[in-house]
Amino acid sequence: MIVFTIFAFVVTNKGVGEAVSGVGFKEYRLSDYSGWLQKRVENWETWRQIDGCLKDAQVCAGLEGLAGLQDSQFLAKNLSPLQSGCCKPPTFCGFQYKNATFWTVPTAGLKSTDADCKLWSNDQGKLCYDCGSCKAGVLATLKSKWKVVSIFNIALLVLLIIVYSIGCCALRNNRAKMHGGYYPYAR
Structure with a gap:
């Protein structure tokens, strides 16, 4: 438990979402996370399993309810x-908002040549599930969950140390009473 707690803190120490000016959400970049975590999500077989879970969990289904919003309301x-x-193109790409589930390329073209901009699709089965930003979103979620587990583990370890210390003191006091305050050396 101690090893996992230390490992979780070390691995999740890097990586934060970047606030985007004028919007209510953060955007995430894969390069902001530890190399160990990056390797896990960049592994094709591992990502296929995660991708399947995201689609089964219908992570992007909640955005369909936002389809009638104006762009300023959505942002x-x-x-x-x-x-x-996973559910929208990265803001830096410059896609034009039509609704929460449909974005178009502006007539002047995209603002970035980043791979995520090219991977975006309005197909509800694809969206940006293969984008680095989606993988970074998974890592951001994982990071927050692991931090909670690590804090719980630390609290549990402190509790166990306290209980163990109380038990040792009680045992020592019990032995002292049995021997009239005298600790025999023959043990």
Whole structure:
């Protein structure tokens, strides 16, 4: 438990979402996370399993309810890391908002040549599930969950140490009473 707690803190120490000016959500970049975590989500077989889970969990289904919003209203929404990374194109790409589930390329073209901009698809089965921003959203979610587990583990370890210390003191006091305060050396 101690090893996992230390490992979780070390591995999740890097990586934070970047606030995007004028929007209510953060955007996540894969390069902001530890190399160990990056390797896990960049592994094709591992990502296929995660991708399948995201689709089965219908992570992006919640955005369909936001389809009638104006772009300023949508951009003010507080999206989860998974929704921000997997369900919409990255803001820096410059896609034009039509509704929460449909974005178009502006006539002047995209603002960035980043791979995520090219991977975006309006197909509800694809969206940005293969984007680095989606993988980073998964890592951001994982990071927050692991931090909670690590804090719980630390609290549990402190509790166990306290209980063990009380038990040792009680045992020592019990032996002292049995021997009239005298500790025999023959043990």
